[in-house]
Structures are given as structure tokens and as C-alpha cells.
Amino acid sequence: MKILHDYQLETIQKITESIHNGHHSIIVQQPPRTGKTVIMAEIARRATAKGNRILFIVHRKELVDQARETFIDQGVNINLAQIGMVQTITRHVADLKQPSIIFIDEAHHSLAKSYQRILTAFPKAIKLLFTATPWRMSGEGFETVADKLMVGKSIDWLIKQGYLAPIDYYAPKQIDTSKLKLKSTGEFTDKSIEQAIKPKIYGNAVKTYLKLAKCKQAIAYTYNVESAKKLAKAFCEAGVKAKAVSGKTPKNKRDQIIKAYRNGEIDIVTNAELFTEGLDLPNVDCVIMLRPTKSLSLFLQFSMRAMNPRKGKTAIIIDHVGNVERFGLPTAERQWSLTGSDKKTRQKQAGAMIKGVTVCENCFATFYRTGDTCPFCGASLTEEMQLDVDEKAELVKIAAKHRVELAKRIMSDVVTQNVAGKAPAELKSMKEIIAYGKIHDYKPGWAFFYGKKRGLLK
Template sequence: MKLRAYQNELVEQVRQAWRAGYKAPCIVLPCGGGKSCIVAEMARRTTFNGKRVLFLVHRRELVEQIKKTFIRWGVDMKLCEVGMVQTITRRLKKLARPALIITDENHHSLAQSYKRIYEYFSDVPRVGVTATPVRLNGDGLGDVNDKLIVGVSAKWLIDNNCLAPYDYYAPDVADLTGLHVSHGEYMAAEIEKAMVKNTVFGDVIKYYKQLANGKKAVCYCASVRHSQRTADVFNENGIKAAHIDGSTPKAERDRIISAFRRGDITVLCNVDLISEGFDVPDCECAILLRPTKSLTLYIQQAMRCMRYRPDKRAVIIDHVGNYARFGMPDDDRQWSLEKKPKAQHKKQEQSDKVKQCPECFYTFSAPPAGVKICCPHCGYEFPTAERKLETDSSVGLVKVEGFKLDFSSPADCHTYPELLQYAKSHGYKSGWAYYQARQRGLIG
């Protein structure tokens, strides 16, 4: 097996970084770009020279999958330890000293469990791989990495037939009223409450049949109960579906994955399992039913269906408007090892403690949770947390073609998402875009 030219170039850049004195470079490559092949080749070369490799993963489901990939690639597994970081950190004194440490999904490596391993083997060179070298709060990985080695972009991979082109569908506007944020992410219990009550933005079955009928789809849900119910609804409508999550017994999970691979199951519903590094072949559609604050989670879920069959167009059905927070999955992004300025952190931490009136733009401190919010200036009443999220009777899905990033004025914006992007790029609050969209009749 051979690496592609751009993959070989990344391996060579890592070697040059080590020779230049860097200790822990991080390879950045989009989902589907072949990060597993790259690290497998690096492990093969290391074990071929009789040296040991330690490969770290963050989920037990990935251990056997990585081992199979390494065996196919010719890695000498007698010299390669593949383990979950939580297990490795408890066995440090029993491990033979590696010559190379490889970290999968490197954006997790700021956790103390990883740092204990790195500190124990402080003189061992490392390399990590990820599609998104950022933490949930936007900080870079400078605490654990000393150089970013950025590969080709997602657009390049699509243009060069390494990833499938895609069509993206989402609501004109997704109303997340009533969903609160805790520790930087939407609260799972509130998402479940909204989704299980069938208050999804649009009819999941209707739009699957309309936009991706018959395509193998992975459906990302908010909770186990939501995922199970979604699978039931698909089955009730004659579309074979199944649910899996991290607690599904391995034998049952393998049976379901095999059935999905054969085509006996068309829709695979899950909670975060089919995302980071999990190998599910022949997926042509991603259905997003969980709003998220995580760029990493969004990209991994949205791009899952682009990894296979580049001769066909993939379909992404985003019922919760994640694209409005992050842009399109293949947007070009600038990465850095640096942390965000403290003032920016403080602003983000306090963002949920203030409100801006969409009518008069008056900004004020939000009252305690559960108290009805009214603008002290003009009296505008904010929707309450108990208000139902809009369903397909009032909100439809539209095709999203991608953002125009060089709007010279608001007049160049013709949709609510474009106004949101303009506001973001000019430092305006989202209320400005909301007000503009309402004035133009773009939203109700």
C-alpha cells in the first residue's frame, strides 16, 4: 500500500520538523484525507527499524479498528502498542519505552491523562493528527504541540476526487430558543426534551425521502432516547433503521454495522459514536439533529458522508442550522497554536449573561433562568423557554450553496445566513442580522 503524494509530503514535513528540533508537531488534515494511512505508514517505518510505537486513542471502539488498519499496512504489532489513553495512563510503569508516540484525534490531548503520558516519556518524540486543532473554547493546542503541519484543504480534496462533492440543506433559520449552554455546549437534556417531542426543524422522514431517498445515511441525534425514537420512526415509515451508542454490546454493534455495510439497514442512528475516527463505509448522507457549539463535532459529522464514493454527490441535511454557527464543512480555516486573548474568553463566558433586544438593540443583563425576559427599553418580550421549536409546518429546508465571504455591504446579502456571516465578519451581534432579516421579510 502506498501513500498519496500529499500524504507523503506531510510525513516528510514531520521528519523535517523533528530534525529542526521540534518535539511534538501536529498534522492537520480534513476528515477523509487519510490521517489513519499517514500514521500507519509512520508506525510501519518505525517498527521496521526495530523501534517501538505507542499509539493513543480516546475511545475503546477505536482500538481494534486501528489495529486492523495497522496490520493491513504492515506494521509489526509486536512492537506497537495501541491503547485507550485512560488505560495507558494507568500502566505507564509497565510499558516498554517507545521510540515514537502517535496521538489520534489530537484535539483531545490537552486532557491531564494525555499530559501524564507525555510527561512520563518526556524525551520521546511525538506526532498528533486531527482535522480541527482547537479546543471547544477556540484555544489552540500550544500547551501540547510546538508546530502545526497543515495539509491540503477540504476543497482541494473534493476538486481532486479524494472526497465526494456535496449538497447541503438546512432551514432558512433555526430557532434555538430554550436551549441553554453549560461548559461550552448545549445542554443534552434540553436538546432531548425538544427533539423527542418531535419539535425538530422540519420533518426528518419527509426530507430524507425528498433529498436522499435510498441513500445510506448516518443520523446524529441528541441522546440515546432520541436516537432510539428516531430509528423507530424511520422503521415505521418503511425505511430500515437501527440505533447504536457507546453502551451497545460489541457483538450487537458489529452485527448492526455489518448489516449497514451490506445495505440491510439504510439509516444508522447514533449518539456521537459515528464521528471521531469510527469507520462506517458507504455512507452518502449525513442527517444532523443535534445543535452543537463544537466546530470539531460539526465537521466530523457533516463530512462523514463525503469520505466514500467521490463519483457521487453526498447529501447533508442539517435540521438544526449548525452551518449558521460554523460555515460550510469545507470552508477554508486558519489554525493557530495560540490561545485566544483573555478578554475574548471573558466575552464568551459572559455571552449567555447578557441579552440584546432584536427590535431596538438595547443590551442588558439577563434575569435568572426561568424569569420572563422583556427589553427594559422598548418592552419587547423574548420568546419563553417553553415555546415549541418550529416544525415543518412553518419552516422548510433550503439548499445552502456556501457563504460569500467578501460582502462589501449588507445590500450584497440576500439570505438570513448571509446576513449572519456578514455580522460575524464585521464584529456585529447576531441581533443585527436578525433585525435586518425581519425588516426585509426574510424571516417571520
């Protein structure tokens, strides 16, 4: 049985208290790589120990066996547990025995009709819906499936406590985002991705990996099956052991590749829409993104795949497709809500608060710019290095490597009334500048640029 971390036990306690307070459908937000399945398994163990039935729903075939193993390992009475894919359960919902608790994994999918059919079939059951991202590109809210949202620890806190590995984020700019086109689902079309990404991207991806993460085990996310195969071939030709997998790969072959990867016999697995949500691959040290996405959920699943902690480890994230331009760094603070939202609010929730995000042309490091030199390699920065981002964006952090939130560092103990009657030229510190901007309802980025102009930010 796995020993739960303190924050996981705290989450279970909060869920228990919420149920006792009358909440019967709770969305539990937990960042990727923080043991959502283990938390659910512990709750299931306690429930089945009292003779209660539970229903556990996943949306991918690969996750069923993994969840079952976790539940058995955690001591769940498996005779009282029904574990299956939503596609199967929704077809046989009339045949199921009444569960006391329904668990939904990756619950941002729960608004789909297949989930709704299951949830409405058991009105007396407690519903616990787990997700890293209670957020949808459509802006649709979750009020119809939940009466409470429980927000977990921040990614920054989890890194500082050692529950997640810190990251170095790199973003070579090799994509023409103007060519990206959307399909009806809100995601980019494969054809437009192919047109946007330069033909030599695969060679660059190999060279960049060898420069930044040589000998580290990596997962590479590509946009279709053919691109996964081409990338694996390019790695092999460079002397890097790589295999391509996708949903079209036969299960026995896919299992062999995953086993070889876990045993360290393969350096890189390239994949198309497979290792996104849920699947546990604890020895990933590097993530290579070659698939642009409009989904915050996918972005966090991609980028945080390498953040399982190990003493002395720093995860390497190589973003070849500018996903950081849409969402900011994966460590950024985000505000979650059950209610629906307009486009402006969705951008804020997604993490589009990235004014000052810069890519260093010398080392490709990506960070929130606060000075004229790269905090990673020390190279001088030019104005051309800054990415084209939303003018309404808000500065959140200094740099991924240092994990420091500029806003928290300079906003503490500000006495707002002291600056109310002053002109901007009379402001003497960044604390006063930020307070002044808030009083006058200026754009979030104003304080940063005015402070920079005044020489108060180095």
C-alpha cells in the first residue's frame, strides 16, 4: 500500500468535510503528477471497507488496468468496485448496481452526454470528479455536474515542497502560428499544423534534445501518427534509441515499448495523442512538444509529464511550437471556477497572463523577462527576443528556474492610500507603482513597464 503524502491526506479530509456539510457532487482540482488516482483509491478503500459500492470511470482504455492495479495495491475491496471506460459503462448503466460513490477521472470531460447519462442514473450517489483543469475551451461551466469546487495546492507550492520537480523551459521559435486553423472541436487541424511547422523541425528537435537533454529519457508529443514515426526515425539516425507509438499501435507492441522504456532500454518515445492524460511513466525527465494545442488541459498534461520528482532532478521541457505563448509557463498561478466564462476570463484562466515572456536566442530558455540578460545563460537580450503576446496580459513570475512570483514579492504590505493623491512621477517604489495602477484600473502590465522605465526593475 502506498503511503499518502500530507497534502493528499489533507485533500481527503477536505472532501470528507464537504460531504458532511451537504455537498454531494464535488469537483476536486489537483495538478497533474500529484496522485489523483491514489487519492481516489484511498477514498474507495475506506468506502468499500464499510461495505459500500463504488464506480470509477475513465475515458481511455489504457487507464482501466492501471487504475485497477492502483486500487488493488491500495487495499480497495475490488469486489465492490466497478472500474471501466465511460463508453462501456454508459451503454450498460441500467445493469449496474447502485454505487455509493462515483469517481470520474479527468472530469473536465464530464459535460459530455455519456457522462451525464451515468450521473443522472444514480442521483443518490456521491459524485467526486477529479481533474487538473476544471476548464473548457467553450467557456461552458460545470454548475450542472457539481455543487462545489475544491482547489488543490498550486504547482509552485508542490515544487517548493518537493512533491514535483522544478523545470527548465525551452522554446525555440520554429512555427508560423498565423497558419494554424481551427476545427469544429476548437483544436488545430492536422493539415494546418503541418503547414505551420517548418520541414526541418524534426532535425531541429533532435539537435535541440542533444544539446539540452542528451541521455535523458523523454516523451515527444507530435500531431499525427506519421510525424511520430518520422521523429523516431530521425532520433534513431542520430544514435538515440527511440520508438513511435500511437492509438493505432497494436496493444501488445505498445505494452512492449512502454515496458522497454520503463526499463531504460529506450531513450525516447514519440507519440500521437496517447500519453496525455493519466498514464503513469515515472522516469520521464524531458518533454518535447511538437504539437500546438488550444487546450489548457493538454498543455499541462504535456508539460508536466516530466515533473515526477527525484533528488537533484530538474525537468526539461522543450516547446518547439509556441504553446507557452498561449498559456504562459506551466507553473503560473491560475484561477478556477465552476461557472462559465467569456473569452477574456477564459484567457486568464488558461494562463494567458504572460506579458514579458521571452525566448533567449542563445540558449532557448523561456522565462518572464525582468531585465536585459538571460537568467539562465547570461546572454544579452534584445527587444526582438520578446514574444508577441496579449496586450492585456499580466506579469506573474520572474523565471521558471527561480520560481519567484514578482507580484507577491513586491505587493506585500502596500498602503494603498499613501499613493492615492500622487502623480506617477512621485511614486518611489514598485509597491507604490502597483498600488497606483490598481487604484486607476490600469492594465496589469502597466506597473511592470512603468517600473522598468523608471529604473526600479533591473
